Amino acid sequence: MFFRVIINFLRKEKKAVTVIFFSTVAGTAVIATMLSLSFEIEDKVKRELRSFGANIIVEPEVKGLMSLAGQPHYLMESDIPRVKTIFWRHNIIGIAPFLEATLDGNINGKAYKFNGLGTWFDKELPVPGEKGFMKTGVFTVVSWWYVDGRLPLKRECLFGSALAGRLGLKIGDTVTFGKEVFTITGILSTGSREDDFIVMSLEEMQRIKGLAGRVSYIWISALTTPMDEFAYKDPSKMTPAEYEKWYCTGYVTSIAKQIEEVIRGSSARPVWRVAEAEGNILRKLKLAVYLLSLITLLASAMGLSAALMSSFLKRSREIGLMKALGGGGLKISLLLLSGVAAVTVLASLGGFLLSLFLSDIIGKEVFGTGLENRVLLLPIALLIGIFMTIAGAFLPLRRSLSLKPAIVLKGME
Amino acid sequence: MIKVRGLKKVYPSAVALRGVDMDIQDNEWLSIMGPSGSGKSTLLNILGGLDYPTEGSVSYDGKEITTMKEDELAVFRRENIGFIFQQSYLIPYLTALENVMLAQYFHSIVDEKEAAEALKRVGLSHRLHHRPSELSGGEQQRVCIARALINSPKVLLADEPTGNLDRENTRVILELLGELHSNEGFTIVLVTHDPYVAGWGKRLLTMEDGRIIKDESFHS
C-alpha cells in the first residue's frame, strides 16, 4: 500500500511533481555550480593575474659598488632547468631568461650603438628527473608583447617599435653586427623599454657577444599563496618549525628563496607590486565570490523550500483525510515525504548533471578552461535536495497534522 | 422553452448519453432520476453550458447554445442559469455574503444589500459573515441557493442538491426552492436519487444507460 500511494502520487499528481522536480533541479544546479565555482575561483583568478607578468626576478648577486657600474655579472643558462626541481616546481608556470648587452650595428653603412636583448621565444625545457618538457619562453611570462611579423630564427632579429620608427626600418631590412648580416623579421611593441631594443634569440645574442651559456637575468611566473602576516616575518628570525612552515608554503618569498638556492650566484626577489596586488585582489575576490555563493546557496535553498512548501500546503486535505482514516502523524509524514523524497533525489541528480554543464560553460566562457567537475558535488547536491525537502515540508506538515481532520475536510484547507 | 434534440455524449471510455430528446417548458419543475452512471449529470452539465455534447442540439427559446464559444457561454450562463451541486462549492476564504456578492460581480455590479436580502430569504440572515467552514452542510447549501438565484436566472439546474443532507434539512431546502419557484417563476431541473425529492416536481424523467426511458407528469 505504501508504495502504491507513492507511485500514484508520482503518476497522478503531475503538477505537484513537476513543480518539485524543476525547482529542485534549478536549486541544486545553481548551488552545485556556485560551489564548484568557489572551489576554483582562486586557482582561476591566480592564473588570470599571472598575465600581469613575472612575479619573481632572478639576478646575479651584487658585491661592491663597482659591480653596479663596472663589469656586468651573469647567471648560467644551464642552471635554469633546476628551477623545476624545487619543492614548489609545479607552481612555476613561466620562465624567461634574458641576456642584455649593447650591440654595435651597422645599417646602410652607418654605425649605431644598440641596446640588445636575447631571450627564449618558445622553448621546450626538459624537466630534470621527469620524462616531460615544460613550455617556457618569454610568452609564458608576458602577455603584452606584440610582434608584427614573425619570430626571429638564426641570423634574424626583431626591432622595437620605437627604434624601428626612429630609424625608418621595416620588416625585411637588414642590420650588420660585425660580419654577420641579420634580417628584421618583425617589429616588437611592448609599451615599455623593449620598444627601444633589438631583440633576438638568446642563442644568437650569446653567440655574437661571445657570452655562451650566460644570461643577465631571469623572469619567473609562479602561482603563489597570497602573503599573510606570517609570511612577512623575517625568515632569518624564525624558529625551525616556523621556517619549515614558511618554506613549505607557496609564498612568493619562499619560492624565490628556493629558486635562489638552485641558481648559482643569484639573488631572486619578488616583484612586490605584482605579488602584493595579486594577493590583495585574490583575497577580496575570493571572499566576494564565497559570500556570493553562500547567498545564492541560501536563496536557492529557500526558494526550493518555498516551492515544496507550496506543494505541501496543497495537500492538507489529503492529510486530513488520512488522519480521518486513522493514520498517525509519523506514518502520514513518512508516506507523504517519501514520495517527494523520491522526486527530489532524482531532481538533485539532474541538478548535479546540469551543474556540470553550467560550470563547464562558465569556466570556458570566462577563464578559457572548464571548471573541474567534482564528483564530491554529487553527494552535496543530494544532501541539499533531501535537506530542503524536509525543511520545506516541515512547516506545512506540522500545521496540517495539528489540524482537526473535520475542519480540513470541510474546506478550510 | 428548452429544446433538446438527439443529444449524444461519447467519452473514449464510455458513452454517457445515447440520444436524448426532450422539451422543458418555462416555469416547469422537472425531476430527473436514474441509476448511477446513467448520464444525469452529463445531461445537466450540457444543459447549463458547462460542457459540449458530441452530437445534438440544445436551444433556449430558439437560441442554440451548443455552438457558442466559451465566452459567449459564460455570458449566457450568467444571464440565464443558476447552479447548485451536491457538494456546496463555496470559496473557502470568502464569507457567505461575499460568496453571493462574487456572483453579482460576475453578472453586473455588486450590491451588498441585495446579497444580504437573498441570504435572508434562505434564512441565513444570522450567518452573513461566516466562512463556509463555519456553516453546516444544510446552511452551505442554502448559501449556494442564494448565490444561484441572486441574478434572477431563468433556469435553476440542481445536481443532487440534497444528497448530503438529512430528511429535515432536505425538507427545508425543498420548501425554500418551492417558495422561490412560485414567487419568481424560474424553471427548475433537479437531478436526484431520492423519490421524496423527485416528488416535489411536476414532471419526472427517468434515465437509464444514456437514454430517457420514462417521462411522467403529476398534475395535482
Add this chain to the structure above:
Amino acid sequence: MRYRTLFFFTGKAIKERLQRIFLMVFAVSLSVGLLISMIILSKGMRERLSEELKAYGANALITSPDYINEEIVQRLSGINAIDEVLPELYGRACFKGVYINVIGMRLEDMKRMRVTGEVQKGSVLAGSRLAKAGELKTGHEIGLSIPCGSEEMKFKLSGIFEKVGSEDNALIMELKELQKLLGLENKVSIIMLRVNPAVFELTMENLKKEFPELEIKPVRQIALSEESLLKKIEFLLFVVAVVVVVASVITVGGIMAATIFERLTDIALMKTMGATNRQIQAFFIVEAIITGLLGSLGGHLLGTASAELIALSAFQRAVAVPLFSIPLAISSGLMLSVASAIAPIMRITAYRPSIILRGEI
C-alpha cells in the same frame, strides 16, 4: 466601481491566503534580491578592483625626447579620469668614485614601494641592490658630487627601498632637490600616469589630443591585463546572475503554478457563475501584480542588504546603491511574477468547468 470590487475580491483572496501569498512574495523577493545584489556588487567590485589594481603601478607613460615642463603635471592632476600623476627626473651622480643613477620624485609618491626605514623629507633612500653593493645602512651619510671629484653634498640615508627593476640600483631623493642639484628647475624626465581602467582608451585619446607635443604611451603590461581582468570578473558575475535568475524564474514559476492550480475548483465555480476567462484572469493578474510589487520591494531591501554585507566584509567598504536599482527591482519583480502567473492561468482557464468539478484535474 468595477475595479474597486475587483480589488476587493483580490485583496480578500490575498488576506485570507496570507501564508501562500507570503510564499510567493518571498520567492519573488529572493530572485529580485539576488539580481539586485548581483548588479550592485558587480558595480562595486569593478570600482574596488580597479582601486586594488592601482598597486600594479602606472598604466600610462608620458615621455619626451627632451625634458618635460613641470606645469604639465599640474594640468594632468586636474583631469578626473587620472587617479595619479607621478613625475620623475633621472640623473647621475658620483658616489664614492662611481657614477650611480639618481631618481628625483615627490617623496609622498613613494607610498607603494616597500621601504625599510622611513621616507623623510630632506634625506635620500637607496635601492636594495645599491644598498647591498655599497653595504649601506639606514642613518649613513651619503656624499654625492657632480661631476666626480667636485664638491660633495651630504645627504642622510633614511631608508632602503625595493621595487625590483633598474630602480633598485639607484638612489631616490625629493624631486625639487634633484632639480636643484642638476640645475634643471621645473623639469622632469618622465610622467607616469594611473588612468582609471574603466575609461582607459577614451582618456588616452583625449590626452593625445590635448598634449600633442608629448609622447603618451600605455604601459601595455598593466593596461591590457587590467582590462581583461575586469572584463572577466564582470562577465563572471553576469553569467552567474543569468543562471541564478533563470533558476529563480523556474522556482517562482513553480510556486505560482502550484498556488494557481490549487484554486482550480474556485475557478470552475466562477465559471458556473458565468465568469468569462478574462474576468477570472484579471483576478490572478492583479494578484500577481500585487505579489510582484511586494516582492520587488522586499527584494530590493534584501539585495542591497546582502550586497552591502558582502562589500563590507570583502572590500571593507560599503558600495553605492545605484538609483536605477529601484525601478529595476520593481520592473523585474513585476515581470517575474506576472510572467510566471500567465502560463498557468491560461492553462487553467482553458479547462471546462464540468471536468474540474468532477475532480478529474
